[in-house]
Amino acid sequence: MTKYTYETDGAAIYKQSFATIRSEANLGRFTPDEELIAVRMIHAAGMVGLEEHVRFSPDFAVAARTALENGAPILCDARMVSEGVTRKRLPADNEVICTLWADGIHDLAKEMSNTRSAAALELWRPHLQGAVVAIGNAPTALFHLLNMLQAPDCPRPAAIIGCPVGFVGAVESKDALWADQPVPCCIVEGRLGGSAITVAAINAIASRVE
Secondary structure (H helix, E strand, C coil), X not given: CCCCCCCCCHHHHHHHHHHHHHHHCCCCCCCHHHHHHHHHHHHHHCCCCHHHHEEECXXXXXXXXXXXXXXXXXXXXXXXXXXXXXXXXXXXXCCEEXXXXXXXXXXXXXXXXXXXXXXXXXXXXXXXXXXXXXXXXXXXXXXXXXXXCCCCCCCCCCEEEECCCCCCCHHHHHHHHHHHCCCCEEEECCCCCCHHHHHHHHHHHHCCCC
């Protein structure tokens, strides 16, 4: 006896999910490239309405996609972000880097009087020029990146996805990124954000195939 009936075709579920998002979400203010990213972010969050909090600076989508097509690495603040990137979507077999658990990070964090998430960014410096940055977890990482980029000799990433989630520093760090806009960037305003939403943005940028 079967008590519950439900859709069992994975492709049909996928197609219907995105159709539902497009029928219910307010996507009119996005460019076509931005819309692809926003739709995937909504899908990851399971939340129509998220689009009202998504902000793209001019040329963000183009800058980020061009960087990946040219082989840029993706720098991630957390393993939940780096592990979520769908490698087969990457256009140039791009390197995905997370330095949070690298040797010496704990000691470096103590030396800096900061979090491990912030200290880990110090190991990004050799990879930062032209990279796509994906911060989906730690506000301290985003704040530290913005401080790093104040130095004129600091390498410049091609684009920043700044979507840390939480109750302490998340709002402020994203507001700071949006105010500074040192490079093209994307944020989710307020406390919303997280690794899944950040990964969704990366995967959408990596390939236009939905």
